[in-house]
Amino acid sequence: MSNAIESLGSLWGPLLVLGQIGLFTLVLLLSIAFLLLFDRKVWAGVMMRKGPNVVGPFGLFQSFADFGKFLLKEIVIPAGANKAVFLLAPILTCTLAFVTWAAIPVAPGTETGTSWVIANLNVGVLYLFAISSLGVYGIIMGGWASNSKYPFLGALRSAAQMVSYEVSIGFIIVTVILLAGSMNLTTIVNNQDGGIQNWHVFSFQYFPLIVVMVPMFVIFFISALAETNRPPFDLPEAESELVAGYQVEYGSTPYLLFMLGEYLNIVLMCAMMTILFLGGWHGPIALGPELTANLPPLLLSLSGLAWFMGKVLFCFFLFALVKAIVPRYRYDQLMRLGWKIFLPTSLAAVIIVAGYVTFVGGLS
Amino acid sequence: MALIAFSLIAAIVVLAAMFVIAARNPVHSVLWLILTFFSAAGLLVLIGAEFLAMLLVVVYVGAVAVLFLFVVMMLDVDFVELKQGTLRYWPFALLVGVILLAELVLVSVAGGALPTGNMDASPGAPTNAEAIGRVMYTDYLLLFQLSGIVLLIAMVGAIVLTLRHRPHIKRQNIAKQTGRRRGDAVELKDPTPGQGI
Numbered sequence: 001m002s003n004a005i006e007s008l009g010s011l012w013g014p015l016l017v018l019g020q021i022g023l024f025t026l027v028l029l030l031s032i033a034f035l036l037l038f039d040r041k042v043w044a045g046v047m048m049r050k051g052p053n054v055v056g057p058f059g060l061f062q063s064f065a066d067f068g069k070f071l072l073k074e075i076v077i078p079a080g081a082n083k084a085v086f087l088l089a090p091i092l093t094c095t096l097a098f099v100t101w102a103a104i105p106v107a108p109g110t111e112t113g114t115s116w117v118i119a120n121l122n123v124g125v126l127y128l129f130a131i132s133s134l135g136v137y138g139i140i141m142g143g144w145a146s147n148s149k150y151p152f153l154g155a156l157r158s159a160a161q162m163v164s165y166e167v168s169i170g171f172i173i174v175t176v177i178l179l180a181g182s183m184n185l186t187t188i189v190n191n192q193d194g195g196i197q198n199w200h201v202f203s204f205q206y207f208p209l210i211v212v213m214v215p216m217f218v219i220f221f222i223s224a225l226a227e228t229n230r231p232p233f234d235l236p237e238a239e240s241e242l243v244a245g246y247q248v249e250y251g252s253t254p255y256l257l258f259m260l261g262e263y264l265n266i267v268l269m270c271a272m273m274t275i276l277f278l279g280g281w282h283g284p285i286a287l288g289p290e291l292t293a294n295l296p297p298l299l300l301s302l303s304g305l306a307w308f309m310g311k312v313l314f315c316f317f318l319f320a321l322v323k324a325i326v327p328r329y330r331y332d333q334l335m336r337l338g339w340k341i342f343l344p345t346s347l348a349a350v351i352i353v354a355g356y357v358t359f360v361g362g363l364s
Numbered sequence: 365m366a367l368i369a370f371s372l373i374a375a376i377v378v379l380a381a382m383f384v385i386a387a388r389n390p391v392h393s394v395l396w397l398i399l400t401f402f403s404a405a406g407l408l409v410l411i412g413a414e415f416l417a418m419l420l421v422v423v424y425v426g427a428v429a430v431l432f433l434f435v436v437m438m439l440d441v442d443f444v445e446l447k448q449g450t451l452r453y454w455p456f457a458l459l460v461g462v463i464l465l466a467e468l469v470l471v472s473v474a475g476g477a478l479p480t481g482n483m484d485a486s487p488g489a490p491t492n493a494e495a496i497g498r499v500m501y502t503d504y505l506l507l508f509q510l511s512g513i514v515l516l517i518a519m520v521g522a523i524v525l526t527l528r529h530r531p532h533i534k535r536q537n538i539a540k541q542t543g544r545r546r547g548d549a550v551e552l553k554d555p556t557p558g559q560g561i
Contacts, residue, residue, distance in 0.1 A: 082389075082391075085391070085395070122414060122492070122493070126418035126422065127418055130421035130426060133422055133426030141395070144391060159434055163427065163430055166427075170422075
């Protein structure tokens, strides 16, 4: 093995990264396939239906059947459409949704302070925020290039909606950055070590801040719903008024890319909630160093990965549940909630947390 | 490796910037502008200023360019008509271009103070963000706060300019809407058959 590595020389680094990216993408795509089914099953369960149950046992292969169907259909491009932009939009959405995952640490590394992540960025949080703020372009471009009224209205709505809710998401992220004292996602996760009470949502290590951080988690969750255009904030594609919003003219593979990007963004938001608030890969009960010292490091990494995936699944379950049980918001209510309630609340939280960190102490 | 990356990204920046001017459709212009911003962020990453790069993407690509696109898309202009007569402005455009180029050449030749080669993106601190923060909140604190106040005034000004209280229009009373309960809206009746209520 080591001989093989040496013979590759300087090529080893890039090859390793390529391998990591390939593996990560594969796992991500498979997870998305089953999460899609999970979403539909939860939705069906709330409505006392059975959900997809024909393809494979319990309908497990439904997503793969859908995938084949999307790929084999004909791509229809509307006559007046701006062809290049029309096709670029779904590709952009999907690419950006994949690119964000490069900075997500999913499990602890074998040495302390390291993690399983493709790119361990010092500005990881900002990177996630920056790339996910680009997601709006796919929607605007798709809506505009369709050269049709409903898609355009949907695109305008979603542009306003996503820009509005990004602001409060940004402020909430700032509170977490202040607590962890770093923008590195691995450092943020490791700041929540030591049991469930130290997760940022509870923040027992900064005692009275639980009063601030629990509401911040709730606001982040609701903003994430709005940011990913999920019900009850799915106004860009409100079928009762806009047919399907910006995706009206899309079918087959371009639509598949849009949908894939959307679900990747939803799972990304779940991963962000997990990392920023729910302790990332740390379990609810802290194992002391005397316990973990005798275990093989790989086992610890894998158990961390399992915790991470479990928490992401929990957040995704919440997303699916909200889709099933909450009616759609009206547009002015959406704007009011974002600008008049969430923005002042999160701004006040930033001031409180900053004051706490400065005067009571917290930055290590 | 870094040189190849730099050449590639710099070429994309210049090409995209040229297409911003050359594109016939204003929406395409804005899309090229977005590519320019994004590639410029890539250049910043290459010199190790990752914090600035992310801020460039968040502020310019994520917010400013969205508003550009928003406005340009809603314009209903005849592009052919718009392009007619642009030839008249060539001398003026040429003049501006020559002045800008001359200034750039002047700075790069006579300036000498421009750092070349290995620049330190984060002097005196482990990360770029910390280096900027340390300078900004110590040496330049007053200027920093001053710029904040300028922005606040601009914001208040924009709100004052656009805020109009128009009388005689129906407004939604949100408190009344959210305060509505089942008892206010639904009444159960037990109609007798053939008679109605």
